[in-house]
Amino acid sequence: MKIRNYLLAAVAALTMGMSSVSCSSDILEHLPENSYIEDNFYESDEALMASTASLYCRAWFDYNSRALLLMGACLPNDVYYRWSWPSYTRFQVTALDQELGDIWKSFYSVVTLSNATLANIKTKCGPDVSELARNTAMGEARLMRGIALFWAMHIWGPVIVFEDNQTVVDNPVQPKIVEEDIFKFVINDLTAASELLPEKPSEPGRATSYSAKGMLAKVYLARSSWFTPGERNAEDLAKCKELCLDVINNGPYSLLPDYENLFKYRYNNNQECMLAMQWYKSATMTWYAGNTNLSDLAFSSDVIGGAAAWANGRMTMEMAGQYKYLDDKGQEHWEGKRMWTTWFVPGHHYDYINIADGGYTYAADNTSMPPKKGVPGGPDDDNDGFVSMMNSPLNTYIQRLADVYLMYAEACLGDSPVLTGEGLQYFNAVRSRVEEATVSSITFEDIMRERRVEFGMEYSTWYDFMSWYHWKPEFMLNFLNNQMRTYGFELSMGPNGEIIIDPESIEEPSDVVSVVTHDNIHLPFPEADVIQNPLLKQDPVRYNFSE
Numbered sequence: 001m002k003i004r005n006y007l008l009a010a011v012a013a014l015t016m017g018m019s020s021v022s023c024s025s026d027i028l029e030h031l032p033e034n035s036y037i038e039d040n041f042y043e044s045d046e047a048l049m050a051s052t053a054s055l056y057c058r059a060w061f062d063y064n065s066r067a068l069l070l071m072g073a074c075l076p077n078d079v080y081y082r083w084s085w086p087s088y089t090r091f092q093v094t095a096l097d098q099e100l101g102d103i104w105k106s107f108y109s110v111v112t113l114s115n116a117t118l119a120n121i122k123t124k125c126g127p128d129v130s131e132l133a134r135n136t137a138m139g140e141a142r143l144m145r146g147i148a149l150f151w152a153m154h155i156w157g158p159v160i161v162f163e164d165n166q167t168v169v170d171n172p173v174q175p176k177i178v179e180e181d182i183f184k185f186v187i188n189d190l191t192a193a194s195e196l197l198p199e200k201p202s203e204p205g206r207a208t209s210y211s212a213k214g215m216l217a218k219v220y221l222a223r224s225s226w227f228t229p230g231e232r233n234a235e236d237l238a239k240c241k242e243l244c245l246d247v248i249n250n251g252p253y254s255l256l257p258d259y260e261n262l263f264k265y266r267y268n269n270n271q272e273c274m275l276a277m278q279w280y281k282s283a284t285m286t287w288y289a290g291n292t293n294l295s296d297l298a299f300s301s302d303v304i305g306g307a308a309a310w311a312n313g314r315m316t317m318e319m320a321g322q323y324k325y326l327d328d329k330g331q332e333h334w335e336g337k338r339m340w341t342t343w344f345v346p347g348h349h350y351d352y353i354n355i356a357d358g359g360y361t362y363a364a365d366n367t368s369m370p371p372k373k374g375v376p377g378g379p380d381d382d383n384d385g386f387v388s389m390m391n392s393p394l395n396t397y398i399q400r401l402a403d404v405y406l407m408y409a410e411a412c413l414g415d416s417p418v419l420t421g422e423g424l425q426y427f428n429a430v431r432s433r434v435e436e437a438t439v440s441s442i443t444f445e446d447i448m449r450e451r452r453v454e455f456g457m458e459y460s461t462w463y464d465f466m467s468w469y470h471w472k473p474e475f476m477l478n479f480l481n482n483q484m485r486t487y488g489f490e491l492s493m494g495p496n497g498e499i500i501i502d503p504e505s506i507e508e509p510s511d512v513v514s515v516v517t518h519d520n521i522h523l524p525f526p527e528a529d530v531i532q533n534p535l536l537k538q539d540p541v542r543y544n545f546s547e
Contacts, residue, residue: 005172005526005531005532005533006101006102006104006528006529007104007105007108007160007168007172007174007529008169008172008532009105010062010105010106010108010112011108011112042120042124042125042126042129043128043129044126045128045130045132047129048121048125048129048133048134049133049136049202049203051117051120052117052136052137052140052141054113055113055114055117055140055141055144056205056276056277056278057277057278057280057288057289058109058113058288058289059109059110059113059114059144060106060109060144060277060396061109061287061292062105062106063103063106063107063109063110064279064291064292064293064396065102065106066099066293067099067102067103067106068293068396068459069293069296069297070085070099071088071462072459072461072462072463073456073457073459073461074089075088075089075091075462076462076464077089077316077318077319077483077484077485078315078316078452078456078457078461079315079316079371079457080313080314080316080485080486081311081312081313082314083312084296084311084312084313085099089316089485090485090509090513091485091513091514091516091520092512092513093524095524095525095526095527095530096527097526100523100526101526101528101529103155103523104152104156104525104526104529107148107149107151107159108148108160110144110145110147110148111145111148111149111162112165113141114142114144114145114148115141115145115162115164115165116165117137117140117141118138118141118142118163119164119165121134121137121141132198135196135197136197136198136206138192138196139192139193139194139195139197139207139209140193140197140206140207142189142193143190143197143207143212143215143275146185146186146187146189146193146215147215147398149161149185149186149189150186150215150218150219150222153179153182153183153186154222154463154466154467155462155523156522156523157179157522158176158540159176159177159182160174160175160176160177161177161181161182161185162174172532172533173533173535174533174535175535175538175540175541176535176536176538176539176540176541177540177543178540179226180227181542181543181545182543183219183226184543184545185543185545186219187216187220187223190212190216190219193207193209193211193212194213194216197209197211197212199250199251199252200252201252204269205269205278205395208251208274210246210247210250210251210274211274213243213246213247213251214243214247214274214399214401214403215275215398215399217239217240217243217247217404217407217408217411218240218399218403218407220237220239220240220243221237221240221407221411221467222470223236224236224237224240224411224471225470225471229470229471229473230415230472232414232415232471234414237411240407240408241411241412244405244411245408247274247404248401248404248405248408248426253271253273253274253400254271254272254401255271255272255402255405255429255430255433256270256272257433259337259338259341259434260337262341262397262400263341263373263374263376263394264352264376265281265376265383265384265392268393269395272401272402273395273397274398274399274401274403274404275397275398276395276396276397276398277398278395279291279392279393279394279396281386281393282386282391283379283385283386284391285388285389290390291392291393291395291396292390292391292392293374293390294307294309294374294387294389294390294391294392295307295308295309295310295311295389296310296311296313297311297371297374297375298311298370298375299312299344299370299371302354303344303354303360303375303378304375304377304378304387305354305377305378305379305382306378307378307379307388307389307391308389308390311370311371313370313371314370315368315369315371316483316484316485317501318484319452320369320499320501321499322449322452322453322456323339323453323499324498325436325449327437327439328439328440333436333437334496334497334498334499335436335453335497336434336436336497337435338434338436338453338454339453339497340372341372342371342372342373342453342456342457343369343371343372343373343457344362344369344371344372344375345362345369345493346364346365346366346367346369346492346493347361347363347493348361348362350377352377353376353378353382354377354382355377355380355382356380356381364493367491367492367502367505368491371457373456373458374392374394374457376392396459397458402430402433403455403460405426405427405429405430406426406427406447406450406454408423408426409426409447410423410444410447411423413442417443417444418442418443419441419442419443420441424439424441424442427439427446427447427450430450431450465480466521473518477516477517477518477521480516480521481515481516485509485513486506486508486509488505488506488507488508489502489505489506489507490502490505
């Protein structure tokens with residue numbers, strides 16, 4: 001079968017390889033020594049768990065390899081790769097962009113593997129597989145599928161939805177689905193997952209019912225204004241708050257005291273991690289099971305033990321301004337811990353990088369800030385040997401508890417201009433953790449800034465932007481078009497930790513930065529898929545839930 005488009009490529013690659021994509025029997029502590037035969041793949045609870053481990057790694061491999069960086073950090077203008085993918089920061093992505101096709105395919109890799117898992121559970125479980133194991137596996141599959149479709153809708157709007165992979169193999173010409181029905185589909189998936197999954201992880205790194213509830217809260221928050229610009233739906237906000245409080249009060253999660261530890265490999269699956277892509281730790285890259293994005297993040301081989309590093313990404317000028325805030329007395333402050341955890345800050349010493357040599361100091365005379373979050377150091381003392389070219393031992397967060405805290409505060413704010421009561425304590429808890437000043441009131445703009453600095457380079461910013469766009473469309477268009485989407489500037493650090501930008505170093509953009517409008521805020525579909533599937537040019541249709 002000749003693959004003719006990215007969607008079919010995702011379906012074919014994942015469906016044909018179902019018997020060999022298992023990652024391990026206890027998430028990714030080790031790879032399986034033997035492959036299961038598909039006809040008796042699910043003869044035991046252990047075999048079923050081994051198969052669903054691939055939902056945490058193989059399913060997300062294509063997305064994690066690069067798509068998340070371009071969508072979650074470049075497009076919202078957190079980071080700029082001048083020599084690699086400038087079109088994403090300049091908002092000039094076309095339907096012919098190679099990376100765009102890979103992004104589209106990456107989401108359907110998750111959908112496809114989730115669909116295949118659900119189908120196999122129904123037809124290939126032996127009599128010794130427990131109901132608990134079946135429910136947990138189905139919950140994991142529905143959780144991942146719901147997340148993938150939710151994110152895809154943020155990028156393209158109406159997208160293709162299918163539950164049977166054979167449908168796409170037989171006929172890749174599938175219609176887009178209206179967003180109302182995508183929300184319904186995703187809510188159905190995540191609600192089912194919250195009912196099927198256990199309250200505590202069956203083993204470290206596994207999803208729980210509270211993992212699903214946390215993502216479900218995010219869906220309700222987004223839907224609260226998706227179809228009613230300027231006004232949030234009270235029922236959706238109430239449901240979001242209910243789910244957030246359930247997670248906060250009853251879930252097995254708590255904030256990790258030291259923010260910096262969240263991004264060290266020995267703290268994978270920590271107490272704050274609600275859901276993460278799980279990656280196999282080894283001295284060399286294991287394709288489809290390992291974290292490949294290290295070399296796209298590390299600016300120098302010096303910070304990853306001599307392994308190849310080719311990243312030219314740097315913090316943008318607009319992002320630099322996010323680390324400045326005013327306290328209740330109107331005094332100006334600059335973030336400390338979250339800034340040097342997210343970026344290499346000139347003059348800052350990292351004692352957990354190059355431990356054997358006494359640590360690593362990013363030279364004080366450097367005039368830019370490359371990404372630090374996602375760059376764990378070298379292989380030896382830093383990471384027990386688990387670092388090499390395109391090989392990081394860090395898991396990739398999908399959601400952590402701080403997200404639930406800030407979602408609850410946002411839902412409490414609702415359409416009000418200022419929040420002073422319930423919900424503010426969770427906003428302040430996130431700030432207190434990093435030793436920043438608490439506040440007596442917050443606005444929507446405060447929530448925007450807080451989320452950007454808390455989750456910077458965790459690849460969630462564009463999804464936040466698109467949810468806010470549906471709530472405040474003109475505000476967000478104005479915001480996006482006034483971001484400084486340019487590379488050329490030099491910075492230094494002031495005596496109080498402030499970022500000082502040399503005004504004479506600021507370059508005019510050498511290329512036109514596109515104006516973001518209602519017509520182009522969603523990315524185009526890959527041209528290869530549009531050619532093969534003309535329905536992508538047509539209006540979306542309703543989903544047939546009866547099937």
